[in-house]
Amino acid sequence: MARVLVTGANGFVGRQVVEQLAAAGHEVHAACGRQTLEGRALAGVHQVDLLEPGTPSALIETVRPTRLLHLAWCAKPGVYWTSPENIAWVRATLELLEVFQRTGGEQAVLVGSCAEYEWSGEGVCREYETPLQPATPYGRCKNATRELVELFGQLHGIPLAWARIFHAxxxxxxxxxxxxxxxxxxxxxxxxxxxxxxxxxDLLHVADVAAALVQLMHSNADGAFNIGGGQxxxxxxxxxxxxxxxxxxxxxxxxxxxxxxxxxxxxxxDNQRLLATGWQPRxxxxxxxxxxxxxxxxxx
Amino acid sequence: MARVLVTGANGFVGRQVVEQLAAAGHEVHAACGRQTLEGRALAGVHQVDLLEPGTPSALIETVRPTRLLHLAWCAKPGVYWTSPENIAWVRATLELLEVFQRTGGEQAVLVGSCAEYEWSGEGVCREYETPLQPATPYGRCKNATRELVELFGQLHGIPLAWARIFHAxxxxxxxxxxxxxxxxxxxxxxxxxxxxxxxxxDLLHVADVAAALVQLMHSNADGAFNIGGGQxxxxxxxxxxxxxxxxxxxxxxxxxxxxxxxxxxxxxxDNQRLLATGWQPRxxxxxxxxxxxxxxxxxx
CATH class of the missing domain: 3.90.25.10 (UDP-galactose 4-epimerase, domain 1)
Structure with missing residues (x-):
């Protein structure tokens, strides 16, 4: 069993991830923003503002997770597509990742988006074929983060899964x-x-999206994975x-x-890479x- | 005259930038890493580690610059091309820029590299034509920063010049x-x-490289500029x-x-964009x- 830190733990996907990890017997630390999280068997709930420089470091130093599931990002409907906060989330993600690796973190799952892909193509997105040509600030920041996360994994030799969620x-x-x-x-x-x-x-129930992220952790996955049903x-x-x-x-x-x-x-x-990890939708x-x-x- | 913060002020290019800005009568604040900077008419010398989360914010809050010339980056010969520290510099650059803008910063000049370009093409690099296809971790991090800096400028409506230095x-x-x-x-x-x-x-004397950065500041420049002699x-x-x-x-x-x-x-x-700012090599x-x-x- 692993000591897992989940950011965005009170979010739409995060709630499900936390529940599934706890049910699987992991030591789960939940990082939340404004609201807290109640009624679950968690090892710790941390109410922190990850956009504050230094806070990601302090959180990681406190929890010392061996696994990181980083879901936090700006997600305010109607705002997140074009918010400058997207750029601050790139920075916060890098700080989190750096300290996680430095303190012995073994593998992390980070959340990307179908918005990283070019949308004017054939419409079936394949991780290492479809051009990454995001049209929005949100997509551009997710894609820039992906580029840096990929490089980080290569330079440090640490597996980092990049989960591109479609429509939950x-x-x-x-x-x-x-x-x-x-x-x-x-x-x-x-x-x-x-x-x-x-x-x-490509609609997928949020519990299946969460199960995919958990499976990427359990299978020690590395690289980009589309999170969708494929239909x-x-x-x-x-x-x-x-x-x-x-x-x-x-x-x-x-x-x-x-x-x-x-x-x-x-x-x-195209969810072939995800299916190959053993994940199946419920x-x-x-x-x-x-x-x-x-x-x-x-x-x- | 402007209150200017120069990072990497004791570096190869930074020393010249600081001298030229001071000679032009600006209030110059120099941020240095390990070594300090002596013998110049500076308003302040700040010995700080910009890679420490929170330090860029504290520095900007202290100096409150209206202009920022951000030159600091890892530059250790033989190491910088592949160092993971490049990724930390992306983060530090974003933190610097965010606080600079939030505290009333008016325009900034940031330093890129010819290493952002695809090198297998015709060999004459044009800012908005030549594909950005960096082959090295250094080039990839500079290019990812450029992408985020460009987006930051668009979302906040602040002019940000991206100076791609060739061979100084x-x-x-x-x-x-x-x-x-x-x-x-x-x-x-x-x-x-x-x-x-x-x-x-494309070799250019470092004093002329510095003069180009200073000219990008004086001309309130926005966007990418090749810094080279063009010959x-x-x-x-x-x-x-x-x-x-x-x-x-x-x-x-x-x-x-x-x-x-x-x-x-x-x-x-191709230095047409730089020449259009009024810069001429000495x-x-x-x-x-x-x-x-x-x-x-x-x-x-």
């Missing part, structure tokens, strides 16, 4: 995003205004399934919202959406 | 490099073992000129050292080499 959904997802937004409308009996819904995306899912199918479960198909308004110009028709993960689309629906039903 | 020579150059190595041999009356010397390079100079010509001045042509041994496989035949700067090749020779003569 499930409990604690940010309210403005697709699944919560549709459910919020339908559960209130209001019209659900959608785009045409023809986009093909194109039409957004219309997601929306219609949720509506059917609620007998609310009459509330759907496809085409009410325009699609952004840079919104690609197809964006999915949820299929319907059971995953059922789980999300059950969680949101009690909260909207 | 002159007083205080590191002993193992071409001009000092040849002079060291010849001044001692020993054989000067050289490669074939057919490489075409291809055959290394053989440099070596033969130095030998002629010392009547030591019989000591030259061309071909005694092999050329590295990745050593490009031609590597020079030295031509011969007067520059005369100056270097005079300086080294008293020291070898």
């Amino acid at each position: 959904y499930g409990p604690y997802e940010a309210p403005g995003r697709l699944v919560p937004a549709v459910l919020a409308a339908l559960l209130k009996g209001e019209p659900a205004r959608c785009s045409h819904g023809e986009q093909l995306r 194109p899912i039409r957004l219309r199918e997601v929306i219609e399934y949720l509506a059917r479960q609620l007998n609310a198909e009459h509330l759907l308004q496809f085409g009410a919202i325009p699609v952004a110009a840079n919104d690609p028709p197809l964006l999915i993960a 949820f299929d689309l319907h059971s995953g959406l059922d789980d999300a629906l059950a969680w949101w039903r009690g909260r909207i | 020579y002159g007083p205080y150059e590191a002993p193992g490099r071409l001009v000092p190595a040849v002079l060291a041999a010849l001044l001692k009356g020993e054989p000067a073992r050289c490669s074939h010397g057919e490489q075409l390079r 291809p100079i055959r290394l053989r010509e440099v070596i033969e000129y130095l030998a002629r001045q010392l009547n030591a042509e019989h000591l030259l041994q061309f071909g005694a050292i092999p050329v590295a496989a990745n050593d490009p035949p031609l590597l020079i700067a 030295f031509d090749l011969h007067s520059g080499l005369d100056d270097a020779l005079a300086w080294w003569r008293g020291r070898i």
Whole structure:
């Protein structure tokens, strides 16, 4: 069992990671920002501002983890795509990594994004083939971090997994995003205004995303890994399934919202590298959406 | 007149920058690493380790500069090309820049390198045309910093000049490099073992390199600028000129050292963007080499 530090532990993905690591018997230290984390069997909860220079070092010196799962990053909906805070997260990530390695850290999992890829290509992203051509400040900072993390691993001979998450959904997802937004409308009996819904995306339940990160740790993985189900899912199918479960198909308004110009028709993960680690998703689309629906039903 | 903070102020280029800024009447604060800086009319000399998280912030908070010339980076000959310290300098640079902007900094000049460019191309490097494809950890870290600095400038609306230095020579150059190595041999009356010397390079006297950085500050420049003379100079010509001045042509041994496989035949700067700022070099090749020779003569 390992002493693991998880940053962003109270985030959408982080909560699940912490739970799964604790269930697997690891000594889990959770680093949180503003909010704290309660009710879990954790070795330590650390409420810290990782953007404050010196704080990542102090945290690592205190915890002395042998494994690091670094999930913290700016994720404020509507803001994170273009926030200058993305650049500060590059810096904080480097500080964390440097001290982690210096104090004997053995392997780390860091979180990237499908936004690192060029989106105007064929739409199926392969880790070491698809051009890395991010269009947004968020994607540019994730990609610059990836470049530096890769170099860091090479120069220090330490395995570092770079987990490019595609589209996660499930409990604690940010309210403005697709699944919560549709459910919020339908559960209130209001019209659900959608785009045409023809986009093909790679949706994965957040528990399976978390399980992938944990598996990258358990398998001592190194290099870039797409975190996705590998199947194109039409957004219309997601929306219609949720509506059917609620007998609310009459509330759907496809085409009410325009699609952004840079919104690609197809964006999915080639997940061969992830599958090769032994990871398998627990949820299929319907059971995953059922789980999300059950969680949101009690909260909207 | 501006309150200017110069990092790497006791370095090869930094010394000249500090002197020129002081001569131009600016309030100059010099940040040095291990060694200090003496005998100059400076507003402050700060001996600090910028790689220590929090130190860049504390320095900026103390000095409150309106201009920043950031030259510090790892530069240890034989080590800097592959040192992991390059990654720490990315982090330190970001911390410096963030606090500089937050405390009212108006414009900064940061130092890049010709090592950011792909070296297998035509050999004449143009800032926004030649592919950025660094082959070394040093080049990769400079290029990643450039990417983040560019984004930082865009997001904050602050002009940031990125000065890609090609090949500087002159007083205080590191002993193992071409001009000092040849002079060291010849001044001692020993054989000067050289490669074939057919490489075409962009050599510029370090005082002119420094003047270019100062001009980027005075002209409030933004974006990438090649710092070079723009003329291809055959290394053989440099070596033969130095030998002629010392009547030591019989000591030259061309071909005694092999050329590295990745050593490009031609590597020079297109300096149109730099010339457009009003900068002009003070030295031509011969007067520059005369100056270097005079300086080294008293020291070898």
